[in-house]
Amino acid sequence: MITTYTSYTMISRDLNKSLARVAEQPDVARETEYYLSKIGDIKSVDDFMADSRIYNYALKAHGLEDMAYAKAFIRKVLTEGVDAKNAFANQLSDSRYSSLVKSLNFSAYGEAATAFDAAQKGVVDKFQRQTLEEDAGSENxxxxxxxxxxxxxxxxxxxxxxxxxxxxxxxxxxxxxxxxxxxxxxxxxxxxxxxxxxxxxxxxxxxxxxxxxxxxxxxxxxxxxxDTYDPVKLFSPSSSGISTDLLISINNLKLGGK
Structure with a gap:
């Protein structure tokens, strides 16, 4: 039986090769090709929310796929950006939300947000790394x-x-x-x-x-x-820092149905 440390070092020792194997997986390659072919045409938060494949790819890349259902919540995160101290993402203790904003910073850069490397190769790199970690977790x-x-x-x-x-x-x-x-x-x-x-x-x-x-x-x-540990206990996105009432009101917005 391969130990946890051995399995970890086998992946980590040559991380580029490990990531390359992930990139070659048919489903990963297919979604990445779509993302790179379309992301440059995304000019606003509305455009981003409207394309479910782009939306789901970007959220998974940032470890937020479990929040994909909460569209009004994600819209608020992206719309307010991170520049203001009281911006929504800055009130959340989970840094994955601010990381999403920095990758797709429509608040700061408007229509040009998706032209930057952070929104293109940066998101792809995050998606592949996230997939690598999830695949490893399915085994150990x-x-x-x-x-x-x-x-x-x-x-x-x-x-x-x-x-x-x-x-x-x-x-x-x-x-x-x-x-x-x-x-x-x-x-x-x-x-x-x-x-x-x-x-x-x-x-x-x-x-x-x-x-x-x-x-x-x-x-x-x-x-x-x-090794029967439930990943939901550890990797589900957190919304701590925001009151329950506010979370409920945000997710009840009509925008949540978009």
Whole structure:
């Protein structure tokens, strides 16, 4: 039986080759060809929402496919952009929404938004990486978590950012076997504990991230010998930071039916 760490390193060691294999999958190649052939014609949020294949491709690329049904919600995210401090995406703790805006920044660039590399090759690269991680998770959720952590690690600046992401926090909690009393403590205490046991600066060093993930994968196998972990618990997009009433009102808008 191949260990979680071995499976992770087989993918990570030659990431370009792993991604190339994903790109060659018929369904991925088909949707990518469509996306690249059409995205330049998308000139507005309305255009984006109207083409379901473009819409679904971009959302999956950013790990937001589970929110595809919430069209009014996604419309509000894209319409308000990220430049204003009180923009909708900036009120959400899940950074995937602001990442979507930065890829398709209609608020800042209008009709030219899709002409930029971020909206074209950038989204394709994200889609292929997301697919790679999901495919790995279908075999071993620990591998998906390790690949996800490896990708996000250089962007992490604090223990609080780790706690704001269920998947990142699961990796850290597993690796360091966080005591029950810490996990039951308030969020600030949990963040302090993470920063005590994990030097955040080390996340900028690929070699140190690799050593950390070796530790994580070993502990993951001890805790999850049958690997039946539900990915919904870890990777579903979060809308925290917005009240439930506001979420309901947004998703009841007539725009949600578009």
């Amino acid at each position: 959720m620990g591998v998906r978590l390790a690949l996800y952590f490896e990708r996000l690690a250089p962007t992490v600046k604090s223990g609080m950012e780790i706690l704001a992401d269920d998947a990142l926090s699961q990796v850290v909690r597993t690796a360091f076997q966080m005591p029950d009393e810490i996990m039951a403590a308030d969020i600030d205490r949990q963040a302090e504990f993470i920063e005590d046991v994990l030097d955040i600066k080390d996340l900028q060093d690929p070699a140190k991230v690799g050593k950390f993930l070796e530790r994580f994968t070993a502990m993951w196998e001890l805790e999850n010998p049958t």
